[in-house]
Amino acid sequence: MRPPVVVIGLGHRWMGDEGIGPAIVERLGQVPLANDLAEYVDLGTRGLALLHVIDGRQKAVIIDCALMGLSPGQMRRFTLDQVAGTKVLSGVSDHQADLLGLLTLAKTLGQLPKEVVIFGIQPRLVGPGMHISEDLMARIDYYLETIMAELGQPVC
Amino acid sequence: MGIELKINVHHVTRVEGHGNITVEVSGGQIRQIRWEVPEAPRFFEAMVRGQHFTDIQTIVSRICGICSITHSLAATKAVEKAMGIEVSPQTDTLRILMHYSEQLQSHILHIGYLAAPDFFGVPSVVPLASSALEAVKTIVRLHRLANEWSDLLAGRTTHPVTLVPGGLTRIPTEQQLRDLKQRLEGATKDLLTVVDVVGSVADRIPRFERPTEYVSLRQLDPPTYTFYHGQIGSTDCQGLVPIEQWHSVANEYVSDQSTAKWCRWHRDSYAVGALARFNNNAQLLSPLAKDVAARLGLAKGCCNPYMNTIAQLVECAHVVETSIQMIDGLLQKGLRQERPRSRAVRPGLGVGCVEAPRGILFHQYEFDKKGRCVAADICIPTGQNHANIQKDMEALLPQIMHEGQDAVRQKLLMLVRAYDPCISCSTHAIEVRFL
Numbered sequence: 001m002r003p004p005v006v007v008i009g010l011g012h013r014w015m016g017d018e019g020i021g022p023a024i025v026e027r028l029g030q031v032p033l034a035n036d037l038a039e040y041v042d043l044g045t046r047g048l049a050l051l052h053v054i055d056g057r058q059k060a061v062i063i064d065c066a067l068m069g070l071s072p073g074q075m076r077r078f079t080l081d082q083v084a085g086t087k088v089l090s091g092v093s094d095h096q097a098d099l100l101g102l103l104t105l106a107k108t109l110g111q112l113p114k115e116v117v118i119f120g121i122q123p124r125l126v127g128p129g130m131h132i133s134e135d136l137m138a139r140i141d142y143y144l145e146t147i148m149a150e151l152g153q154p155v156c
Numbered sequence: 157m158g159i160e161l162k163i164n165v166h167h168v169t170r171v172e173g174h175g176n177i178t179v180e181v182s183g184g185q186i187r188q189i190r191w192e193v194p195e196a197p198r199f200f201e202a203m204v205r206g207q208h209f210t211d212i213q214t215i216v217s218r219i220c221g222i223c224s225i226t227h228s229l230a231a232t233k234a235v236e237k238a239m240g241i242e243v244s245p246q247t248d249t250l251r252i253l254m255h256y257s258e259q260l261q262s263h264i265l266h267i268g269y270l271a272a273p274d275f276f277g278v279p280s281v282v283p284l285a286s287s288a289l290e291a292v293k294t295i296v297r298l299h300r301l302a303n304e305w306s307d308l309l310a311g312r313t314t315h316p317v318t319l320v321p322g323g324l325t326r327i328p329t330e331q332q333l334r335d336l337k338q339r340l341e342g343a344t345k346d347l348l349t350v351v352d353v354v355g356s357v358a359d360r361i362p363r364f365e366r367p368t369e370y371v372s373l374r375q376l377d378p379p380t381y382t383f384y385h386g387q388i389g390s391t392d393c394q395g396l397v398p399i400e401q402w403h404s405v406a407n408e409y410v411s412d413q414s415t416a417k418w419c420r421w422h423r424d425s426y427a428v429g430a431l432a433r434f435n436n437n438a439q440l441l442s443p444l445a446k447d448v449a450a451r452l453g454l455a456k457g458c459c460n461p462y463m464n465t466i467a468q469l470v471e472c473a474h475v476v477e478t479s480i481q482m483i484d485g486l487l488q489k490g491l492r493q494e495r496p497r498s499r500a501v502r503p504g505l506g507v508g509c510v511e512a513p514r515g516i517l518f519h520q521y522e523f524d525k526k527g528r529c530v531a532a533d534i535c536i537p538t539g540q541n542h543a544n545i546q547k548d549m550e551a552l553l554p555q556i557m558h559e560g561q562d563a564v565r566q567k568l569l570m571l572v573r574a575y576d577p578c579i580s581c582s583t584h585a586i587e588v589r590f591l
Contacts, residue, residue, distance in 0.1 A: 045221060046313060048269065052300040068588055083588040100588070101282050108285040109293055120588065 004058040005038035005151065006113075010099065011065050012045045017072075017123030017133050021063040024143055031148070038151055050102050051111065059115040061150055063143075064099060066120025073135035075121045075143055077150070080104075083118075117150060119143070158184025159557050163565050168572050170270040170280070175577060177549075177568050181557055189553050191546045191572070193414040201532040209235045209501070209527040210321060216519070216534070217315045222265070222578060224315045225258040225306065226512040229384070230519040235321045238506030238523050241499050246492060247323045252384050253482055254309035254316070255510065256475040259383060261302035261313075262513035263430070263468040266576045267350065268295030271465045274570050275357040291353045294346045298472075301343055308332055323496030330491050337483045340476050344444065347473050351448050354469060358452060361466070362567055366551045367459045368544055369423050370432035371405065373511050381433070381440035381474060383511040389436050392422040399509035402518040406535050411543070418543040419535070425543035428515025429575065430467035431458065445474035461548050462574045468513075501527040512537050514576050538577045545575055 009025030011018045022042040029040040038061075041053050054060045068076060085100040099118070106112040121143070124133035161181035167174040174195050180188040204215055213231040217224040229251060236243065243251075269281045272295075278284050285292040303313045308328050310316030318324045328336070374396055375386030387396035388405050397405055408417040420426065434441075438449065438456040449455070449470045454463055505522040515537030522531040548571055556564055 044314075046303075048265070048299065049303055049313065051296050052303060055300075066588060068590070078588075078590070081591075083590055085588055101280075105282045105285055105292075108282070109289065109296065111296075 002056055003036050003039045005061065006041055006053055006057045006059075007038050007061045007063070007147065007151070008041045008043050008050065008053060009063050010043050010045075010047070010050075014128065014130055016125045016127050016129050016131060017121075017136055018065045018126045019130070020065050020121050020123070020132055020136055023132060024063050024140070024147065027140070027144055028147065031144075031153075033151070033153060037153075047099070047102060050099070051106055051109070054106060054113055054116075055111045057113040059117070060113045061117050061119070061147065062099065063119045063121070063147065065123045065126065066118075068120050068122055070122040071135075072122055072124035072133060073139050075119055075139070075146065077146070078118050078120065080116055080118075119147060119150075158182070161557060161561055161564060163561065163568070165565065165569065168569055170273065171573055171577050173578060175572060177565075177572065179553065179564065179568070181553075186553060186557070189549050190413050191542065191549055193416045193542060195415055197415055201534055204521070204529045204532045207529050209239060209521075209523050209529065212521060212529060212532075213319050213321070214315075214317075219534070219536070220578060221314050222262050223258060223512045223514065223517075225254055225310050225319075226510055226517060227519070228310075228316050228319045229255055230508040230510045230517050231521070232319050232321055232508065233510065234506040234508030234519045234521050235523075236506065237508065238504040238521060239321060239499055239502060239527070240504070241322045241497055243323055243497060244494055246327075246486070246489070246494060249482055249486055250309060250324060250327055251319070253479055253486075254306070254319075255384055256479050257302055257305035257309060259475045259513050260472055261299065261306060262576075263472050264295060264298045264302060264350075266513075267354070267465055267469055267472075268292070268299065270576070271570075271573055272354075274566075274573065275354070275360050288353065291350070294349045294353075298343060298346050298350070301339055305336060305339075308336060320496050322498050323494055325496065327491060327493070330487055333483050333487060333491070337480055340480050340483075343476050344473075347444075347448075347469075347476060350472075351451060351469060354466070355452055358466075361460075361462045362570065363460065364462065364548075364552055364555065364567075364571075365459045366461070366548055368547070369421060369426035370435040371421065371426045371428050371540070372433040372436045372516055373509065374436050379440055381437045381442075381445075381478075383433075383475075388509070388516070390421065390426070391432075391435050392426075399518070400507045402507060402509065402520070402535065406518065406540060408535060408539070413546075414542055416539045416542055417535075418546075419540040420543060425547045426540065427461065427544045427575075428537045428540045429464055430471050430513070431461065431464040432515060433511060434458070434467040434470060441470065442474045442477040444477045445470050448473045461544075461571060464574045464576065468576070501525070514538055514578055515540060536578075538575070541575050541577065545572060545577075 009021035011021040013019035163179035165177040176192040213228040217228040311318040369392040373386040374389030375382035518535040520533040
């Protein structure tokens with residue numbers, strides 16, 4: 001039986017701040033949760049597999065690097081109805097997946113969890129390298145605490 | 157007044173990576189028709205130099221996010237050849253089972269997400285879900301099965317971690333194999349649903365034929381529709397070429413319209429992939445796969461490149477049906493915990509060759525006496541198809557240019573997509589504005 005909540009880190013860990021989602025999920029995975037409430041998934045760049053990991057869940061919490069016009073390191077919580085995608089895509093493939101498009105697809109398929117929460121983190125630099133910018137690393141505890149609070153868990 | 161066309165597609169959509177199409181027809185005369193690959197080289201062959209032989213398969217798996225198992229298998233086979241390591245029959249079967257998971261994963265991705273929107277006249281799978289809900293649900297279900305099948309055998313969906321020279325670091329339990337078998341048996345029904353859906357739109361597959369050479373692995377002993385063992389075969393010659401002589405097959409050369417090398421053998425281009433495998437080995441398909449081919453009108457000798465997508469669907473049936481038999485065989489013998497085999501490190505050269513979903517793949521490595529890589533040479537399937545795509549376009553354009561700009565553009569896009577080219581990797585950041 002799958003846990004009712006899934007926490008998903010999206011992004012490419014070899015592309016600088018693009019890897020902030022998986023980096024946070026890795027840290028969250030080291031904190032035990034009560035009652036097997038949530039499963040943590042480092043989805044990396046396997047965008048299409050998002051459809052598989054959210055299927056059958058009550059809630060999905062997605063953490064991703066997001067270009068939102070904010071200052072580097074700023075995190076913002078939003079739901080699907082609060083944003084419009086501005087990413088220009090040439091289609092959907094394993095090389096080009098758009099989170100919002102995939103969530104829309106999941107909704108059409110009737111496989112969208114009741115609650116989907118996205119934590120977007122504004123990057124400083126997206127480019128080759130496994131280093132996450134200091135602007136983001138300085139706030140890592142804040143990110144973890146906010147997401148744990150979202151899960152209704154005591155702050156670690 | 158003659159036909160006027162000016163088409164510049166930068167980049168082709170719904171393919172893995174970036175490629176361009178440029179067409180110019182003026183006064184009914186074709187001035188230009190080009191398939192271009194503008195992506196920067198990635199230098200994997202240089203990256204592995206100096207690396208220990210035990211690390212090669214892990215590094216080169218990163219060549220691709222879709223056929224990473226295939227690259228790892230080709231590299232592992234090459235390393236084992238160089239080091240003189242022979243794996244156990246159980247390891248061999250489990251690796252083939254792992255390889256089949258990727259064939260299904262990649263083919264279903266192409267059929268359902270990349271090619272199907274063309275058949276239904278929509279830009280992507282997202283709007284397709286509104287008009288063909290059950291079909292898309294079926295595709296998602298099959299894709300998930302293939303991903304989880306890879307997880308089980310390879311340790312994760314992409315970039316396998318269980319593959320090492322000499323064996324596997326982890327194998328599934330017998331219960332996990334029984335569960336997998338049950339899911340594969342259930343998948344047969346889903347595959348037939350996809351066959352029905354594709355059959356219902358098969359009249360939208362362009363009717364275009366251009367005889368060319370089809371190159372793939374062929375395995376005679378025992379006769380097998382092979383993705384993993386065998387020697388190099390071609391529809392243009394009877395005999396088989398040992399994989400160690402792959403350079404005499406690929407004959408790579410540089411084209412000024414591509415950052416990827418082009419290939420040619422008996423003609424000025426050749427094709428690899430599902431249709432090539434089918435044309436060389438169709439008589440060896442599983443019963444279900446033969447049935448699917450017959451239902452979708454695919455027969456040996458087909459030279460319509462658009463039918464490559466159909467050949468992929470035929471292969472989906474083959475790998476599912478054959479895997480069920482392989483699991484039965486493993487369970488009958490009983491799984492044994494085996495340590496990866498090893499031998500004393502030695503200098504040497506090895507070639508590994510397997511069929512990637514997109515076609516035949518060659519990996520060659522040379523090692524020094526400490527087991528450090530001193531040279532690497534990798535030839536990927538999409539690179540082998542580039543010249544054939546160009547020749548197809550040159551033959552197709554005169555036949556369709558009277559159909560108008562939009563129709564020509566669409567048929568050229570579909571042609572490229574039919575080859576399921578896998579050109580590179582990119583990033584996936586989201587971009588939003590707040591309402």
